[in-house]
Amino acid sequence: MIEARGLTKTFRMPDKRPGLTGSLRHLVRPRHRSHTAVDGIDLTVVAGEAVAYVGPNGAGKSTTVKLLTGILQPTAGQIEVCGIVPHRHRFANARNIGVLFGQRSQLWWDLQVRDSLSLLRDIHRIPRRRYEERLAEFDALLGLGELLPVVARRLSLGQRMRADLAAALLHSPSVVFLDEPTIGLDIIARQAVRDFLRSQCRGGTTVLLTTHDIGDIEQVCQRLVIIDGGRVIFDGPIDVVREQVARQRTLHLTLDADWAGSLDTDLPGTHLSPGTSPRHISIAFDHATYGAGEIVAAVAARAPVVDLRIDEPSIEDVVRRAYAGELGRPTSATPA
Numbered sequence: 592m593i594e595a596r597g598l599t600k601t602f603r604m605p606d607k608r609p610g611l612t613g614s615l616r617h618l619v620r621p622r623h624r625s626h627t628a629v630d631g632i633d634l635t636v637v638a639g640e641a642v643a644y645v646g647p648n649g650a651g652k653s654t655t656v657k658l659l660t661g662i663l664q665p666t667a668g669q670i671e672v673c674g675i676v677p678h679r680h681r682f683a684n685a686r687n688i689g690v691l692f693g694q695r696s697q698l699w700w701d702l703q704v705r706d707s708l709s710l711l712r713d714i715h716r717i718p719r720r721r722y723e724e725r726l727a728e729f730d731a732l733l734g735l736g737e738l739l740p741v742v743a744r745r746l747s748l749g750q751r752m753r754a755d756l757a758a759a760l761l762h763s764p765s766v767v768f769l770d771e772p773t774i775g776l777d778i779i780a781r782q783a784v785r786d787f788l789r790s791q792c793r794g795g796t797t798v799l800l801t802t803h804d805i806g807d808i809e810q811v812c813q814r815l816v817i818i819d820g821g822r823v824i825f826d827g828p829i830d831v832v833r834e835q836v837a838r839q840r841t842l843h844l845t846l847d848a849d850w851a852g853s854l855d856t857d858l859p860g861t862h863l864s865p866g867t868s869p870r871h872i873s874i875a876f877d878h879a880t881y882g883a884g885e886i887v888a889a890v891a892a893r894a895p896v897v898d899l900r901i902d903e904p905s906i907e908d909v910v911r912r913a914y915a916g917e918l919g920r921p922t923s924a925t926p927a
């Protein structure tokens with residue numbers, strides 16, 4: 592479905608000194624600098640695979656997706672999506688792919704969702720019967736029916752994402768590129784999106800998912816590709832993330848008295864570290880072994896707890912572990 596070999600994108604940017612003199616000098620003698628956002632990526636994704644494509648900010652994820660959709664042309668390397676070179680045949684490519692950018696909507700802002708979808712039906716030339724079937728499917732999986740008469744700008748974020756998913760997948764694309772499909776959603780809406788994506792994968796749709804949410808990766812994908820500095824640093828099964836990273840939580844507690852003890856003896860396998868003052872402590876624990884309530888109760892037996900926060904692992908943690916070799920051998924790049 593996706594085949595990239597040595598895929599590279601280098602941006603050329605004006606290198607202007609600050610101020611009026613810099614601008615004038617640039618007019619007379621323009622200087623440029625280049626930045627390689629995607630640096631020789633090899634990637635093969637087969638039909639029906641759900642791949643998490645993750646990395647820290649600026650790693651090159653969006654640039655890769657833009658290359659796959661044909662918005663950008665590679666500087667070097669080869670790329671094919673469903674046997675089509677995206678930047679050469681953008682319209683043919685558009686028939687095979689669905690794209691969702693969580694931060695942006697593809698719905699017409701002043702139209703009812705129903706009208707946006709029927710415009711997309713016409714654009715993609717979807718037969719009426721198939722269109723009705725698709726709407727019924729989206730209603731069952733996403734509760735789309737109640738959103739159809741609503742004007743897009745009146746939708747809540749969760750509703751908007753559900754409608755946008757329907758818009759991206761209306762023409763039954765073979766491959767979907769999803770960029771942060773759960774960003775800003777509450778737990779229920781996030782779960783609905785993840786369940787929906789899983790159902791689409793079961794139906795044979797190939798998914799490339801860009802996200803900063805570990806839960807999305809864990810629940811939707813079977814494979815993890817980590818990119819950093821434009822290079823793939825890890826490519827392997829998701830199980831390792833599920834086992835080693837996703838279960839970890841860190842509980843940050845503010846106490847009403849100074850902490851003076853070790854929790855490790857009471858709750859084996861947890862790791863306590865001091866915070867900014869003796870009244871602040873952090874406890875790392877395995878979410879499959881302990882509930883946060885158990886830990887809070889154990890601490891509260893020694894010192895009253897006045898505030899708490901729970902951190903889930905971040906993509907940066909996953910990247911750090913990939914570099915440390917904890918997820919298996921990196922596929923390329925030298926650990927920093």
Ligand SMILES: Nc1ncnc2c1ncn2[C@@H]1O[C@H](COP(=O)(O)OP(=O)(O)OP(=O)(O)O)[C@@H](O)[C@H]1O
Nearest residue numbers: 602604626628646647648649650651652653654655
């Ligand atoms: N049109 C452009 N011109 C110049 N540089 C660009 C352009 N687009 C992206 N870049 C640069 O390329 C690098 C990769 O950007 P990209 O948007 O692909 O990262 P990303 O992994 O999607 O990051 P984020 O998670 O923040 O969205 C960044 O350093 C960015 O500044």
